[in-house]
Amino acid sequence: MAEEKTDGVRKTAGTPRALDALDRKILGALSRDATLSYAAIGQDVGLSAPAVHERVKRLRASGTIEATVARLDGAAVGKPLLAFIHVDTEGWGVTTGLLALQEMPELEEVHSSAGDTNLILKVRVASPKALxxxxxxxxxxxxxxxxxxxxxxxxxxxxxxxxGTTQNLAEGGPVK
Structure with missing residues:
Protein backbone atom coordinates (compact mmCIF):
# COMPACT_ATOMS: atom_id res chain seq x y z
CA MET A 1 0.00 0.00 0.00
CA ALA A 2 1.45 3.42 -1.00
CA GLU A 3 2.06 5.94 1.72
CA GLU A 4 -0.31 8.90 1.47
CA LYS A 5 1.35 12.33 1.26
CA THR A 6 -0.10 14.62 3.89
CA ASP A 7 2.39 17.50 4.00
CA GLY A 8 -0.15 20.01 2.70
CA VAL A 9 -3.07 18.70 4.74
CA ARG A 10 -3.96 20.74 7.79
CA LYS A 11 -4.42 18.72 10.93
CA THR A 12 -7.61 19.34 12.83
CA ALA A 13 -7.70 19.17 16.57
CA GLY A 14 -11.29 17.96 16.64
CA THR A 15 -13.95 19.98 18.42
CA PRO A 16 -12.57 23.29 19.63
CA ARG A 17 -12.49 23.68 23.38
CA ALA A 18 -14.96 26.19 24.78
CA LEU A 19 -13.58 29.36 26.29
CA ASP A 20 -13.29 29.21 30.06
CA ALA A 21 -13.22 32.12 32.53
CA LEU A 22 -9.41 32.38 32.38
CA ASP A 23 -9.44 32.50 28.56
CA ARG A 24 -12.02 35.29 28.72
CA LYS A 25 -9.93 37.24 31.25
CA ILE A 26 -6.82 36.87 29.06
CA LEU A 27 -8.77 37.96 25.98
CA GLY A 28 -10.20 40.91 27.92
CA ALA A 29 -6.71 42.03 28.95
CA LEU A 30 -5.38 41.69 25.39
CA SER A 31 -8.36 43.53 23.89
CA ARG A 32 -7.65 46.47 26.22
CA ASP A 33 -3.88 46.48 25.55
CA ALA A 34 -2.28 43.95 23.20
CA THR A 35 1.19 45.12 24.22
CA LEU A 36 0.87 43.64 27.74
CA SER A 37 3.50 41.06 28.59
CA TYR A 38 2.47 37.51 29.46
CA ALA A 39 3.80 38.19 32.97
CA ALA A 40 1.57 41.25 33.38
CA ILE A 41 -1.47 39.35 32.12
CA GLY A 42 -0.56 36.43 34.38
CA GLN A 43 -0.51 38.72 37.42
CA ASP A 44 -3.93 40.03 36.46
CA VAL A 45 -5.54 36.61 35.90
CA GLY A 46 -3.61 34.51 38.42
CA LEU A 47 -1.47 32.41 36.07
CA SER A 48 2.24 32.14 35.35
CA ALA A 49 3.64 33.84 32.25
CA PRO A 50 4.30 30.45 30.53
CA ALA A 51 0.72 29.35 31.23
CA VAL A 52 -0.63 32.57 29.71
CA HIS A 53 1.68 32.10 26.72
CA GLU A 54 0.35 28.57 26.12
CA ARG A 55 -3.25 29.75 26.34
CA VAL A 56 -2.58 32.63 23.94
CA LYS A 57 -0.91 30.22 21.48
CA ARG A 58 -3.99 27.97 21.66
CA LEU A 59 -6.34 30.95 21.21
CA ARG A 60 -4.36 32.03 18.12
CA ALA A 61 -4.30 28.50 16.69
CA SER A 62 -8.06 28.14 17.16
CA GLY A 63 -8.73 31.46 15.40
CA THR A 64 -10.23 33.07 18.50
CA ILE A 65 -7.44 35.66 18.31
CA GLU A 66 -7.52 36.67 14.65
CA ALA A 67 -4.72 39.23 14.64
CA THR A 68 -2.78 41.70 16.71
CA VAL A 69 -3.01 45.15 15.18
CA ALA A 70 -2.43 48.81 15.99
CA ARG A 71 -5.64 50.85 16.15
CA LEU A 72 -5.03 54.17 14.42
CA ASP A 73 -6.63 57.49 15.30
CA GLY A 74 -8.58 58.68 12.25
CA ALA A 75 -7.92 62.37 12.79
CA ALA A 76 -4.21 61.78 13.40
CA VAL A 77 -3.84 60.07 9.99
CA GLY A 78 -5.84 62.76 8.16
CA LYS A 79 -9.23 61.01 8.11
CA PRO A 80 -11.36 62.70 10.79
CA LEU A 81 -14.74 62.08 9.12
CA LEU A 82 -16.38 58.73 9.96
CA ALA A 83 -19.53 57.66 8.12
CA PHE A 84 -21.72 54.64 7.56
CA ILE A 85 -23.10 54.14 4.07
CA HIS A 86 -26.12 51.92 3.49
CA VAL A 87 -25.97 50.59 -0.07
CA ASP A 88 -29.00 49.23 -1.90
CA THR A 89 -28.14 46.99 -4.82
CA GLU A 90 -29.94 45.23 -7.62
CA GLY A 91 -30.33 41.60 -6.70
CA TRP A 92 -28.88 39.99 -3.62
CA GLY A 93 -25.33 39.36 -2.63
CA VAL A 94 -21.95 40.88 -3.12
CA THR A 95 -20.81 41.24 -6.74
CA THR A 96 -17.24 41.40 -8.02
CA GLY A 97 -17.74 45.14 -8.54
CA LEU A 98 -18.70 45.59 -4.91
CA LEU A 99 -15.81 43.40 -3.81
CA ALA A 100 -13.46 45.70 -5.72
CA LEU A 101 -14.52 48.52 -3.39
CA GLN A 102 -12.62 46.87 -0.56
CA GLU A 103 -9.39 47.96 -2.22
CA MET A 104 -10.24 51.56 -1.28
CA PRO A 105 -8.33 52.50 1.90
CA GLU A 106 -11.31 54.60 3.03
CA LEU A 107 -13.38 51.46 3.61
CA GLU A 108 -12.90 49.99 7.08
CA GLU A 109 -15.76 47.48 7.13
CA VAL A 110 -18.21 45.97 4.64
CA HIS A 111 -21.24 44.11 6.01
CA SER A 112 -24.01 42.24 4.21
CA SER A 113 -27.21 42.92 6.12
CA ALA A 114 -30.82 41.93 6.52
CA GLY A 115 -33.41 44.66 6.63
CA ASP A 116 -33.94 47.68 4.43
CA THR A 117 -30.44 47.74 2.90
CA ASN A 118 -28.12 45.18 1.31
CA LEU A 119 -24.73 46.42 2.50
CA ILE A 120 -23.43 48.63 5.27
CA LEU A 121 -20.05 50.25 4.71
CA LYS A 122 -18.00 51.87 7.46
CA VAL A 123 -15.80 54.52 5.89
CA ARG A 124 -13.31 57.11 7.13
CA VAL A 125 -12.35 60.08 4.95
CA ALA A 126 -10.55 63.42 5.12
CA SER A 127 -13.51 65.73 4.43
CA PRO A 128 -17.09 66.01 3.17
CA LYS A 129 -15.65 66.54 -0.32
CA ALA A 130 -13.68 63.28 0.00
CA LEU A 131 -16.88 61.54 1.13
CA GLY A 164 -16.99 38.95 28.31
CA THR A 165 -20.65 38.09 28.33
CA THR A 166 -23.69 39.72 29.86
CA GLN A 167 -25.51 37.45 32.27
CA ASN A 168 -29.28 37.51 32.48
CA LEU A 169 -29.79 41.13 33.56
CA ALA A 170 -33.52 40.64 34.04
CA GLU A 171 -32.69 38.37 36.97
CA GLY A 172 -30.04 40.72 38.34
CA GLY A 173 -27.11 38.60 37.14
CA PRO A 174 -23.61 40.05 36.97
CA VAL A 175 -22.13 41.72 33.92
CA LYS A 176 -18.64 40.50 33.03
Whole structure:
Protein backbone atom coordinates (compact mmCIF):
# COMPACT_ATOMS: atom_id res chain seq x y z
CA MET A 1 0.00 0.00 0.00
CA ALA A 2 1.45 3.42 -1.00
CA GLU A 3 2.06 5.94 1.72
CA GLU A 4 -0.31 8.90 1.47
CA LYS A 5 1.35 12.33 1.26
CA THR A 6 -0.10 14.62 3.89
CA ASP A 7 2.39 17.50 4.00
CA GLY A 8 -0.15 20.01 2.70
CA VAL A 9 -3.07 18.70 4.74
CA ARG A 10 -3.96 20.74 7.79
CA LYS A 11 -4.42 18.72 10.93
CA THR A 12 -7.61 19.34 12.83
CA ALA A 13 -7.70 19.17 16.57
CA GLY A 14 -11.29 17.96 16.64
CA THR A 15 -13.95 19.98 18.42
CA PRO A 16 -12.57 23.29 19.63
CA ARG A 17 -12.49 23.68 23.38
CA ALA A 18 -14.96 26.19 24.78
CA LEU A 19 -13.58 29.36 26.29
CA ASP A 20 -13.29 29.21 30.06
CA ALA A 21 -13.22 32.12 32.53
CA LEU A 22 -9.41 32.38 32.38
CA ASP A 23 -9.44 32.50 28.56
CA ARG A 24 -12.02 35.29 28.72
CA LYS A 25 -9.93 37.24 31.25
CA ILE A 26 -6.82 36.87 29.06
CA LEU A 27 -8.77 37.96 25.98
CA GLY A 28 -10.20 40.91 27.92
CA ALA A 29 -6.71 42.03 28.95
CA LEU A 30 -5.38 41.69 25.39
CA SER A 31 -8.36 43.53 23.89
CA ARG A 32 -7.65 46.47 26.22
CA ASP A 33 -3.88 46.48 25.55
CA ALA A 34 -2.28 43.95 23.20
CA THR A 35 1.19 45.12 24.22
CA LEU A 36 0.87 43.64 27.74
CA SER A 37 3.50 41.06 28.59
CA TYR A 38 2.47 37.51 29.46
CA ALA A 39 3.80 38.19 32.97
CA ALA A 40 1.57 41.25 33.38
CA ILE A 41 -1.47 39.35 32.12
CA GLY A 42 -0.56 36.43 34.38
CA GLN A 43 -0.51 38.72 37.42
CA ASP A 44 -3.93 40.03 36.46
CA VAL A 45 -5.54 36.61 35.90
CA GLY A 46 -3.61 34.51 38.42
CA LEU A 47 -1.47 32.41 36.07
CA SER A 48 2.24 32.14 35.35
CA ALA A 49 3.64 33.84 32.25
CA PRO A 50 4.30 30.45 30.53
CA ALA A 51 0.72 29.35 31.23
CA VAL A 52 -0.63 32.57 29.71
CA HIS A 53 1.68 32.10 26.72
CA GLU A 54 0.35 28.57 26.12
CA ARG A 55 -3.25 29.75 26.34
CA VAL A 56 -2.58 32.63 23.94
CA LYS A 57 -0.91 30.22 21.48
CA ARG A 58 -3.99 27.97 21.66
CA LEU A 59 -6.34 30.95 21.21
CA ARG A 60 -4.36 32.03 18.12
CA ALA A 61 -4.30 28.50 16.69
CA SER A 62 -8.06 28.14 17.16
CA GLY A 63 -8.73 31.46 15.40
CA THR A 64 -10.23 33.07 18.50
CA ILE A 65 -7.44 35.66 18.31
CA GLU A 66 -7.52 36.67 14.65
CA ALA A 67 -4.72 39.23 14.64
CA THR A 68 -2.78 41.70 16.71
CA VAL A 69 -3.01 45.15 15.18
CA ALA A 70 -2.43 48.81 15.99
CA ARG A 71 -5.64 50.85 16.15
CA LEU A 72 -5.03 54.17 14.42
CA ASP A 73 -6.63 57.49 15.30
CA GLY A 74 -8.58 58.68 12.25
CA ALA A 75 -7.92 62.37 12.79
CA ALA A 76 -4.21 61.78 13.40
CA VAL A 77 -3.84 60.07 9.99
CA GLY A 78 -5.84 62.76 8.16
CA LYS A 79 -9.23 61.01 8.11
CA PRO A 80 -11.36 62.70 10.79
CA LEU A 81 -14.74 62.08 9.12
CA LEU A 82 -16.38 58.73 9.96
CA ALA A 83 -19.53 57.66 8.12
CA PHE A 84 -21.72 54.64 7.56
CA ILE A 85 -23.10 54.14 4.07
CA HIS A 86 -26.12 51.92 3.49
CA VAL A 87 -25.97 50.59 -0.07
CA ASP A 88 -29.00 49.23 -1.90
CA THR A 89 -28.14 46.99 -4.82
CA GLU A 90 -29.94 45.23 -7.62
CA GLY A 91 -30.33 41.60 -6.70
CA TRP A 92 -28.88 39.99 -3.62
CA GLY A 93 -25.33 39.36 -2.63
CA VAL A 94 -21.95 40.88 -3.12
CA THR A 95 -20.81 41.24 -6.74
CA THR A 96 -17.24 41.40 -8.02
CA GLY A 97 -17.74 45.14 -8.54
CA LEU A 98 -18.70 45.59 -4.91
CA LEU A 99 -15.81 43.40 -3.81
CA ALA A 100 -13.46 45.70 -5.72
CA LEU A 101 -14.52 48.52 -3.39
CA GLN A 102 -12.62 46.87 -0.56
CA GLU A 103 -9.39 47.96 -2.22
CA MET A 104 -10.24 51.56 -1.28
CA PRO A 105 -8.33 52.50 1.90
CA GLU A 106 -11.31 54.60 3.03
CA LEU A 107 -13.38 51.46 3.61
CA GLU A 108 -12.90 49.99 7.08
CA GLU A 109 -15.76 47.48 7.13
CA VAL A 110 -18.21 45.97 4.64
CA HIS A 111 -21.24 44.11 6.01
CA SER A 112 -24.01 42.24 4.21
CA SER A 113 -27.21 42.92 6.12
CA ALA A 114 -30.82 41.93 6.52
CA GLY A 115 -33.41 44.66 6.63
CA ASP A 116 -33.94 47.68 4.43
CA THR A 117 -30.44 47.74 2.90
CA ASN A 118 -28.12 45.18 1.31
CA LEU A 119 -24.73 46.42 2.50
CA ILE A 120 -23.43 48.63 5.27
CA LEU A 121 -20.05 50.25 4.71
CA LYS A 122 -18.00 51.87 7.46
CA VAL A 123 -15.80 54.52 5.89
CA ARG A 124 -13.31 57.11 7.13
CA VAL A 125 -12.35 60.08 4.95
CA ALA A 126 -10.55 63.42 5.12
CA SER A 127 -13.51 65.73 4.43
CA PRO A 128 -17.09 66.01 3.17
CA LYS A 129 -15.65 66.54 -0.32
CA ALA A 130 -13.68 63.28 0.00
CA LEU A 131 -16.88 61.54 1.13
CA UNK A 132 -18.67 62.90 -1.94
CA UNK A 133 -15.89 61.51 -4.17
CA UNK A 134 -16.11 58.13 -2.45
CA UNK A 135 -19.87 58.04 -2.99
CA UNK A 136 -19.34 58.81 -6.69
CA UNK A 137 -16.93 55.83 -6.91
CA UNK A 138 -19.47 53.60 -5.18
CA UNK A 139 -22.16 54.65 -7.67
CA UNK A 140 -19.81 53.67 -10.52
CA UNK A 141 -20.42 50.04 -9.53
CA UNK A 142 -23.18 48.98 -11.89
CA UNK A 143 -25.43 47.23 -9.41
CA UNK A 144 -25.67 50.11 -6.90
CA UNK A 145 -29.23 51.43 -6.88
CA UNK A 146 -29.18 53.88 -3.94
CA UNK A 147 -27.20 54.90 -0.86
CA UNK A 148 -27.99 56.53 2.46
CA UNK A 149 -25.06 58.08 4.32
CA UNK A 150 -24.88 58.68 8.05
CA UNK A 151 -22.00 60.87 9.23
CA UNK A 152 -20.76 60.47 12.78
CA UNK A 153 -20.72 63.60 14.91
CA UNK A 154 -19.02 62.02 17.92
CA UNK A 155 -18.20 58.53 19.13
CA UNK A 156 -19.08 57.45 22.66
CA UNK A 157 -17.88 53.84 22.47
CA UNK A 158 -15.43 52.31 20.01
CA UNK A 159 -13.92 49.02 21.00
CA UNK A 160 -13.01 45.67 19.51
CA UNK A 161 -14.98 42.47 20.11
CA UNK A 162 -15.24 41.76 23.84
CA UNK A 163 -14.70 38.32 25.34
CA GLY A 164 -16.99 38.95 28.31
CA THR A 165 -20.65 38.09 28.33
CA THR A 166 -23.69 39.72 29.86
CA GLN A 167 -25.51 37.45 32.27
CA ASN A 168 -29.28 37.51 32.48
CA LEU A 169 -29.79 41.13 33.56
CA ALA A 170 -33.52 40.64 34.04
CA GLU A 171 -32.69 38.37 36.97
CA GLY A 172 -30.04 40.72 38.34
CA GLY A 173 -27.11 38.60 37.14
CA PRO A 174 -23.61 40.05 36.97
CA VAL A 175 -22.13 41.72 33.92
CA LYS A 176 -18.64 40.50 33.03
Missing amino acids: EGLLARIYEVGCVRATRTYTVLSTHLDRPVQA
